[in-house]
Amino acid sequence: MSKRIVTAVAAAILLIASISAYLNIVPRQAAAEASRSWSVYQDTTQSIEARVNDLLGQMTLDEKIGQMVQAERAWVTPKDVKTYLLGSVLSGGGSFPNDKQSDSTREKWAAMVDDYQDAALSTRLGIPLLYGVDAVHGQSNIVGATFYPHNIGLGATRNTGLVEQIGAATAEEVKASGTNWAFAPMIADPQNAKWGRTYEGFSDNEALVAQMGAAFIKGMQGAAIQDLAKSNKSVATAKHYIGEGLTDNGANQGDITTLTEQQVLDINLPMYKAAVKAGVRTVMVSYTSIQGLKMHANKRLLTDALKGHGPGQLGFTGFVVSDYNGVQQITKDWDGNPVSGLRDQIRTAVNAGVDMLMMPEIWRETIVHLKDLAATGEISQERIDDAVRRILRVKFESGVFEHPKTDPALASTFASDAHKALARQAVSESLVLLKNDNVNGSPILSRLADMNKIFVAGKSADDIGLQLGGWSITWQGSPGNTTPGTTILQGIKEVVGDGKTVTYDKEGRGAAGHDVAIVVIGEQPYAEMHGDNLNGLKLSDVDLATLANVKASGVPTVVVLVSGRPLIITEQMNDWAGLVEAWLPGTEGAGVADVLFGKRDFTGKLPIRWPFYAESYKPIAPGKRNLDEDQILFDFGYGLTKKESTPALKPVPAKPPVR
Template identity: 40%
Template structure:
């Protein structure tokens, strides 16, 4: 029967064709991965006394606590458990909210009101208002406790068409400007509030230690001290100043995440195992929480990763003893996307272990919310979950809601900023974002002082990302992976080409756009914009830092231009430092632009002179991550024994007399190597009966029966590239 079915085969990988979007990642397993998986757990005894004692800037309010206790005393077990359930907008209805009275709900990446990517701000407000009114309707659940909506606004209000998209955190780390970070946070809070949303899942305070990790760009730096300072600044910007204007209508509830050690997993594997010592966990990975919690952050998100084999969602030591007791945190702890289901013995539908460990809210963004609710209720009544633990969780949830004024404010549609559409992508917010772009750029090379360029010159803008706001914005931009976006999805934004075009044309120069590098008139200089394709979370994990390994289309373009005698400026877009020695050698100037967001015109501000030949803006950025000397130099961080190509803090300026190590040719032969193969990405469709996906490796063949499956030396992973998983 097998031979009668149509088969599509790629490099010994076989699957059957079928309808609906699916992204498939195929990669050969490596000895490195096997070794990491076999690493024995550290048996070093834990010592709670090692951890710092923290004091939040938010004081205890006796009257608020009395009000809280009165509300709690009147709640039923059903109402308490409902406060601990956080479903997703695609999996609940307004009637579900009315019946159960969920304490909160969320929209994940790629999730929109009515599942409409182009939902207007008015659509977001309408959904927020409808859910709020259902939550305070006591007709079915007997409760009038207001719900709250959480969203991933991680570089601006990045789910909403027309919002200001700021540079990703890796670029902000290069800017070295905590005041700027606070301005960005304030602007983000205002745009989020204008759509009726109360709570954002930011900032990420990971300290990435292995650049193979697909979330490296979400970390500000490899330096814990910078992350600590930035965490405090962004929390102040989002929430306001405790004791002053705190959690007003212009602010949102912030979340420091992901607790703890997500940036230090073995092999840079997303959701993997961190085997750092306890002191390393404190000194490196906890510093963002020191800054964020002392500034008054009201929520913390648990991390998917493990510490020495124990999943953080189930770690009573980390969530309760360290975070709540030693750090003195009195806000709430929310889980990550079905993260509780990864605890051994748990499923998405059944997990008493998480709440017993210290989790207060289960993020359960699937239909699993309903059985989870009923199971938690049964476990509370049976005593498997202590009444005191549930009361503590609900007390924390109510405390945050009271501090945020949710019991006293009108519904989202009637709040101070709701419906003020002029705040979405406001000119003053875009000005802050453009300033952030300018300050985030790091000049790695500038031979013969090619930069800055005269705007009166004949300039070729080329490369796949020269005129693509989606590519320059990266993951977590409108969609989860940041894919499938076009320039019209960013009204008010500017591509890198558009920024050059406006200034060059105004000065009387000539700018040409060509994705493939072709031209009719030979340019004076070519600006080539290239880099990584957008990705998010584990889909961005790689096993080698070589850029475009085996498919060097950008290098071919650079070589072609150089062979024609055209000076080349490379603008490199990436979510991490990568080994680009061949590309560096073919560039007269090289700029690390990271993922600048919607205000690409900020790049022209720095790379172009004024019409009268003066510098507009000098380079300000310094590397917030060490730049690798080899593709296999995965972990090269501050104060370790390795020698990077470019150290943490490197960055030229127009005034620099020392041209740096890149003024001479670099070796292009990659030393070492781990024998790993490049993952093969196949974008196909989900299998629907009677069709089925099959894997074939050599003589072995098997039907795909799991989202992650291994057959011989091949590993298969399926994901939905459009919607967060």
């Protein structure tokens, strides 16, 4: 063999050996590189705390600050989410995909949220978003969703099992639309019905609020914290901490001047203790002040009472989020030092215990200030890490790292027949029979099913928007056919069937000759601020005119009130044989008819005291209620059945002076 051939063979052998070695080494190198890039926080077999610690340890200051800021959809793009490393986005009331109410469908919501989520996932660490919505009586931002009775109606049911089911059903529709964080339930104490958010509370009885709130949370998140990671569960929010409903004269975003901090805690902290025990993962701060100090600046209540682990403290391990622009209302800190300007307000809020800042429009400025405050040490690294640790903990617990996008399998749950049936049941159980006079020898409500000629009147009888109230598609809600549903009139026609006559006149004309007149009246839609002391809680001129028209006919009248709170009916109710409080029932108005004309009986009990006058409310005093007994027309827990006649009612007291 020539030297040239030997050299060639040797070279070939060396090449083969080299290739073999390369083929053997490359997989091992790739595996090693993959091993280095795969972090503990991505490993689902690791504990939540191990994952949190690993991720937190890899984060830059910019990434941490991004997690602490929540922007509103109208002022942030998916590109912004990636650029600024944001941790959360919200849609406030009326914040629709493409800014069009016609685009407020489940499909377009899911596509929109997934776009934001894709942006978050494309960042260096791929930390997914929490996307928040006010799902206060169903996924109430979306046309076609199931709208349940507002909480005041659920409080009337006394049925915690039902409320837990509603929490679970709401979570399904929240998740089916791409969102994963519901700003619900309201853990409030509406002591004065002049407050425009009364209907968002379950009751003015703190024990009942605690029971109902805990049930809703368990339904929405699951009975155990491990359940929260399921695809059909949503992060819940106990709001608004603390003192909601105790403000002077029922003022929204008002001050509590008649109670000390400790007295407010004594009254309201047990409700939040129940929520924390039920596993709620986020708490939203109240706009309320106590003795002039805004809750967003109250370190004693946010950090100590809520998050502390000492005697009487709640040991809350989730995170605290500010309310919509609530930080900007801060004027002093917990020691009474004056606070002015956005930078100082942010410093005060975060150091008081706010972990995530809901800054809808000015989120960029918020990031700038947070970075500067961290650089100067005015907000410590320890405090930033605590806030981010809490936020990451909830994200890992919720399963959003594993399932960040909309689950197509949940589409079938949205506005499903099962959810509508549940809502209809809730409506029926929420009705409270307040007056049931004898007509021709028996209580009138016991005889409705046997009547053949039924007259229906009132603006609220055939209007879905009035049944829904506020926080329905838009922030304040609106009358009209805003979403698919069944009106009370449609429900009556359905339940009584074809063999009977149902005549409707909105203004109440033409009632003569009928067996009974069902007059459905009540409030226009409203939400916070706009609903405060609306019309002095009186019936509107339109409703009074309708009642007068029906009264002139001489036909026995049953009034159905569609309202978010007690209305002042002292001067009118003697004209009515029957009176039913239907609250704000939602989309399933047939649930009202199921009780009026069907086989269901009234089971609801008042969740709130009903005053004779709006002026009946007194300032709240320590250890005392703000309504004297003689000023209560219908007390907490009152409610009749069809066969129970109206009992002897209290004599009408003198009207107190305007307070």
